[in-house]
Amino acid sequence: xxxxxxxxxxxxxxxxxxxxxxxxxxxxxxxxxxxxxxxxxxxxxxxxxxxxxxxxxxxxxxxxxxxxxxxxxxxxxxxxxxxxxxxxxxxxxxxxxxxxxxxxxxxxxxxx
Amino acid sequence: xxxxxxxxxxxxxxxxxxxxxxxxxxxxxxxxxxxxxxxxxxxxxxxxxxxxxxxxxxxxxxxxxxxxxxxxxxxxxxxxxxxxxxxxxxxxxxxxxxxxxxxxxxxxxxxxxxxxxxxx
Numbered sequence: 001x002x003x004x005x006x007x008x009x010x011x012x013x014x015x016x017x018x019x020x021x022x023x024x025x026x027x028x029x030x031x032x033x034x035x036x037x038x039x040x041x042x043x044x045x046x047x048x049x050x051x052x053x054x055x056x057x058x059x060x061x062x063x064x065x066x067x068x069x070x071x072x073x074x075x076x077x078x079x080x081x082x083x084x085x086x087x088x089x090x091x092x093x094x095x096x097x098x099x100x101x102x103x104x105x106x107x108x109x110x111x112x
Numbered sequence: 113x114x115x116x117x118x119x120x121x122x123x124x125x126x127x128x129x130x131x132x133x134x135x136x137x138x139x140x141x142x143x144x145x146x147x148x149x150x151x152x153x154x155x156x157x158x159x160x161x162x163x164x165x166x167x168x169x170x171x172x173x174x175x176x177x178x179x180x181x182x183x184x185x186x187x188x189x190x191x192x193x194x195x196x197x198x199x200x201x202x203x204x205x206x207x208x209x210x211x212x213x214x215x216x217x218x219x220x221x222x223x224x225x226x227x228x229x230x231x232x
Contacts, residue, residue, distance in 0.1 A: 002158060033217070034216040034217065034218070036216075036217075036218040036219075038159075038219070044224075045208055045222040045223065045224050045225050046159065046208070046219070046222055047222070048218060048219065048220050051213075051216065051218045051220070052216045052218075057220070089158065089159055091159075091218065091219070092217075093217045097175070098175065099161055099174040099175060099176070100172060101149075101161035101164075101174075101212075101217075102161070103158060103159045103160070103161065104158070105158045106158040106159070
Protein backbone atom coordinates (compact mmCIF):
# COMPACT_ATOMS: atom_id res chain seq x y z
CA UNK A 1 0.00 0.00 0.00
CA UNK A 2 1.72 3.17 -1.22
CA UNK A 3 1.41 6.45 0.68
CA UNK A 4 0.64 8.21 -2.60
CA UNK A 5 -2.18 6.71 -4.68
CA UNK A 6 -2.01 6.43 -8.46
CA UNK A 7 -4.27 4.57 -10.89
CA UNK A 8 -2.63 1.26 -11.89
CA UNK A 9 -3.11 1.93 -15.58
CA UNK A 10 -4.20 4.49 -18.14
CA UNK A 11 -4.34 4.32 -21.92
CA UNK A 12 -4.78 6.54 -24.91
CA UNK A 13 -4.46 6.61 -28.66
CA UNK A 14 -1.61 8.39 -30.42
CA UNK A 15 -2.17 12.12 -30.45
CA UNK A 16 -4.57 12.08 -27.54
CA UNK A 17 -4.17 13.63 -24.09
CA UNK A 18 -3.99 11.55 -20.93
CA UNK A 19 -3.68 12.46 -17.29
CA UNK A 20 -2.32 10.51 -14.34
CA UNK A 21 -3.40 11.45 -10.84
CA UNK A 22 -1.43 11.21 -7.61
CA UNK A 23 -3.41 11.52 -4.38
CA UNK A 24 -1.77 12.09 -1.03
CA UNK A 25 -2.71 13.45 2.37
CA UNK A 26 -2.19 16.29 4.80
CA UNK A 27 1.26 15.02 5.75
CA UNK A 28 2.70 15.14 2.25
CA UNK A 29 1.12 16.83 -0.78
CA UNK A 30 -1.51 18.57 1.34
CA UNK A 31 1.19 19.97 3.62
CA UNK A 32 2.62 21.90 0.71
CA UNK A 33 5.47 19.60 -0.22
CA UNK A 34 6.37 19.45 -3.88
CA UNK A 35 5.45 16.56 -6.15
CA UNK A 36 7.87 15.10 -8.67
CA UNK A 37 7.27 12.69 -11.51
CA UNK A 38 9.47 9.98 -13.01
CA UNK A 39 9.20 8.04 -16.26
CA UNK A 40 10.45 4.47 -16.34
CA UNK A 41 10.75 2.98 -19.80
CA UNK A 42 10.74 -0.83 -19.97
CA UNK A 43 13.94 -2.32 -18.58
CA UNK A 44 15.48 1.01 -17.64
CA UNK A 45 16.01 3.14 -14.56
CA UNK A 46 13.49 5.84 -13.67
CA UNK A 47 14.17 9.26 -15.15
CA UNK A 48 13.13 12.60 -13.66
CA UNK A 49 10.28 13.97 -15.77
CA UNK A 50 8.75 16.80 -13.72
CA UNK A 51 10.15 18.41 -10.56
CA UNK A 52 8.70 20.97 -8.19
CA UNK A 53 5.13 20.17 -9.31
CA UNK A 54 5.38 21.66 -12.79
CA UNK A 55 8.98 22.14 -13.89
CA UNK A 56 10.57 20.18 -16.71
CA UNK A 57 14.27 19.28 -16.67
CA UNK A 58 16.22 20.17 -19.76
CA UNK A 59 15.40 17.81 -22.61
CA UNK A 60 11.90 16.83 -21.48
CA UNK A 61 9.35 17.71 -24.19
CA UNK A 62 6.72 20.30 -23.34
CA UNK A 63 4.09 17.65 -24.08
CA UNK A 64 4.60 16.69 -20.44
CA UNK A 65 3.18 18.98 -17.77
CA UNK A 66 2.44 18.77 -14.08
CA UNK A 67 0.11 20.46 -11.66
CA UNK A 68 -0.82 20.29 -8.01
CA UNK A 69 -3.90 21.24 -6.02
CA UNK A 70 -4.76 20.48 -2.43
CA UNK A 71 -3.77 16.91 -1.59
CA UNK A 72 -3.41 15.80 -5.22
CA UNK A 73 -1.20 16.27 -8.23
CA UNK A 74 -1.53 15.39 -11.89
CA UNK A 75 0.72 14.59 -14.80
CA UNK A 76 -0.65 15.42 -18.25
CA UNK A 77 0.73 14.13 -21.52
CA UNK A 78 -0.53 15.70 -24.73
CA UNK A 79 0.07 14.54 -28.29
CA UNK A 80 0.59 10.98 -27.07
CA UNK A 81 3.35 9.06 -28.84
CA UNK A 82 4.22 5.37 -28.89
CA UNK A 83 7.51 6.14 -27.13
CA UNK A 84 5.57 7.47 -24.12
CA UNK A 85 4.49 3.94 -23.21
CA UNK A 86 6.10 3.50 -19.80
CA UNK A 87 5.50 3.40 -16.05
CA UNK A 88 5.08 6.76 -14.32
CA UNK A 89 5.68 7.40 -10.62
CA UNK A 90 4.94 10.39 -8.43
CA UNK A 91 7.09 11.20 -5.39
CA UNK A 92 6.91 13.65 -2.54
CA UNK A 93 8.12 14.32 0.99
CA UNK A 94 6.18 13.15 4.02
CA UNK A 95 6.38 14.77 7.45
CA UNK A 96 4.70 11.98 9.40
CA UNK A 97 6.49 9.15 11.18
CA UNK A 98 6.57 7.16 7.95
CA UNK A 99 9.44 7.37 5.51
CA UNK A 100 10.22 10.98 4.52
CA UNK A 101 10.49 9.94 0.88
CA UNK A 102 7.26 8.52 -0.49
CA UNK A 103 6.38 7.20 -3.94
CA UNK A 104 3.13 6.45 -5.66
CA UNK A 105 2.50 2.87 -6.68
CA UNK A 106 3.10 3.68 -10.32
CA UNK A 107 0.87 3.95 -13.39
CA UNK A 108 1.34 1.92 -16.55
CA UNK A 109 0.63 4.03 -19.63
CA UNK A 110 -0.39 2.06 -22.70
CA UNK A 111 -0.45 3.75 -26.09
CA UNK A 112 -3.16 2.00 -28.09
CA UNK B 113 28.09 15.04 -16.36
CA UNK B 114 27.56 13.20 -13.11
CA UNK B 115 27.03 9.47 -13.40
CA UNK B 116 26.26 6.73 -10.90
CA UNK B 117 27.14 3.05 -11.25
CA UNK B 118 26.04 0.27 -8.91
CA UNK B 119 28.10 -2.85 -8.28
CA UNK B 120 28.00 -5.77 -5.90
CA UNK B 121 26.80 -9.30 -5.37
CA UNK B 122 23.93 -10.34 -7.60
CA UNK B 123 23.06 -13.45 -5.60
CA UNK B 124 22.78 -13.52 -1.82
CA UNK B 125 21.76 -16.42 0.41
CA UNK B 126 18.89 -16.03 2.86
CA UNK B 127 19.92 -14.64 6.26
CA UNK B 128 23.14 -13.21 4.82
CA UNK B 129 24.04 -9.56 4.18
CA UNK B 130 23.49 -7.82 0.85
CA UNK B 131 26.31 -5.41 -0.05
CA UNK B 132 26.26 -2.89 -2.88
CA UNK B 133 28.41 0.06 -3.86
CA UNK B 134 27.59 3.09 -5.97
CA UNK B 135 30.50 4.78 -7.71
CA UNK B 136 30.09 8.48 -8.46
CA UNK B 137 31.88 9.88 -11.51
CA UNK B 138 31.90 13.29 -13.14
CA UNK B 139 31.45 15.10 -9.82
CA UNK B 140 32.19 15.00 -6.12
CA UNK B 141 30.17 13.09 -3.59
CA UNK B 142 31.01 15.89 -1.15
CA UNK B 143 29.03 18.50 -3.07
CA UNK B 144 26.73 20.46 -0.81
CA UNK B 145 22.98 20.42 -1.31
CA UNK B 146 22.72 16.75 -2.13
CA UNK B 147 22.35 13.42 -0.41
CA UNK B 148 23.01 9.97 -1.80
CA UNK B 149 20.26 7.42 -1.78
CA UNK B 150 19.31 3.80 -2.37
CA UNK B 151 15.95 2.80 -3.85
CA UNK B 152 14.76 -0.67 -4.77
CA UNK B 153 12.13 -2.17 -7.05
CA UNK B 154 10.96 -5.78 -6.62
CA UNK B 155 10.18 -7.55 -9.91
CA UNK B 156 6.95 -6.22 -11.38
CA UNK B 157 6.40 -3.82 -8.48
CA UNK B 158 6.88 -0.16 -7.61
CA UNK B 159 9.71 1.87 -6.12
CA UNK B 160 10.65 1.71 -2.44
CA UNK B 161 12.99 4.23 -0.85
CA UNK B 162 15.61 2.54 1.37
CA UNK B 163 17.53 5.50 2.78
CA UNK B 164 20.05 8.23 2.13
CA UNK B 165 23.23 9.74 3.48
CA UNK B 166 24.04 13.42 3.45
CA UNK B 167 27.44 14.77 2.51
CA UNK B 168 27.85 15.45 6.25
CA UNK B 169 27.49 11.73 6.99
CA UNK B 170 24.03 11.93 8.53
CA UNK B 171 21.80 9.06 7.52
CA UNK B 172 18.04 8.59 7.23
CA UNK B 173 16.43 5.22 6.68
CA UNK B 174 13.00 3.90 5.77
CA UNK B 175 11.48 2.88 9.13
CA UNK B 176 10.37 -0.42 7.62
CA UNK B 177 14.01 -1.36 6.91
CA UNK B 178 15.87 0.68 9.52
CA UNK B 179 16.90 -2.22 11.74
CA UNK B 180 18.66 -3.96 8.84
CA UNK B 181 20.11 -1.09 6.77
CA UNK B 182 23.44 0.70 6.85
CA UNK B 183 24.45 3.33 4.29
CA UNK B 184 27.97 4.67 4.39
CA UNK B 185 30.18 6.92 2.27
CA UNK B 186 33.83 6.62 1.24
CA UNK B 187 34.91 10.11 0.15
CA UNK B 188 38.39 8.96 -0.84
CA UNK B 189 36.87 6.66 -3.44
CA UNK B 190 33.93 8.97 -4.27
CA UNK B 191 31.41 6.23 -3.59
CA UNK B 192 28.73 5.20 -1.16
CA UNK B 193 27.51 1.80 -0.07
CA UNK B 194 24.49 -0.15 1.11
CA UNK B 195 24.40 -3.07 3.49
CA UNK B 196 21.16 -4.90 4.17
CA UNK B 197 21.35 -7.68 6.73
CA UNK B 198 19.27 -10.80 7.34
CA UNK B 199 17.89 -10.84 3.82
CA UNK B 200 14.95 -12.94 2.71
CA UNK B 201 13.34 -13.61 -0.66
CA UNK B 202 11.30 -10.42 -0.15
CA UNK B 203 14.51 -8.43 -0.59
CA UNK B 204 14.91 -9.66 -4.17
CA UNK B 205 14.81 -6.54 -6.30
CA UNK B 206 16.59 -4.20 -8.65
CA UNK B 207 18.56 -1.81 -6.46
CA UNK B 208 19.17 1.73 -7.69
CA UNK B 209 21.46 4.39 -6.33
CA UNK B 210 20.41 7.99 -6.92
CA UNK B 211 21.34 11.57 -6.10
CA UNK B 212 18.74 13.39 -3.99
CA UNK B 213 18.48 17.12 -4.29
CA UNK B 214 17.86 18.70 -0.87
CA UNK B 215 15.46 21.30 -2.21
CA UNK B 216 12.93 20.59 -3.48
CA UNK B 217 13.68 16.99 -2.56
CA UNK B 218 13.77 14.95 -5.76
CA UNK B 219 16.02 12.33 -7.35
CA UNK B 220 17.70 13.98 -10.31
CA UNK B 221 20.31 11.38 -11.28
CA UNK B 222 19.92 7.60 -11.14
CA UNK B 223 22.24 4.67 -11.67
CA UNK B 224 21.23 1.98 -14.14
CA UNK B 225 20.30 -0.42 -11.34
CA UNK B 226 21.55 -3.84 -10.34
CA UNK B 227 19.47 -6.97 -9.82
CA UNK B 228 19.93 -8.77 -6.52
CA UNK B 229 18.37 -12.19 -6.01
CA UNK B 230 18.04 -13.77 -2.58
CA UNK B 231 18.10 -17.52 -2.95
CA UNK B 232 19.85 -20.54 -1.51
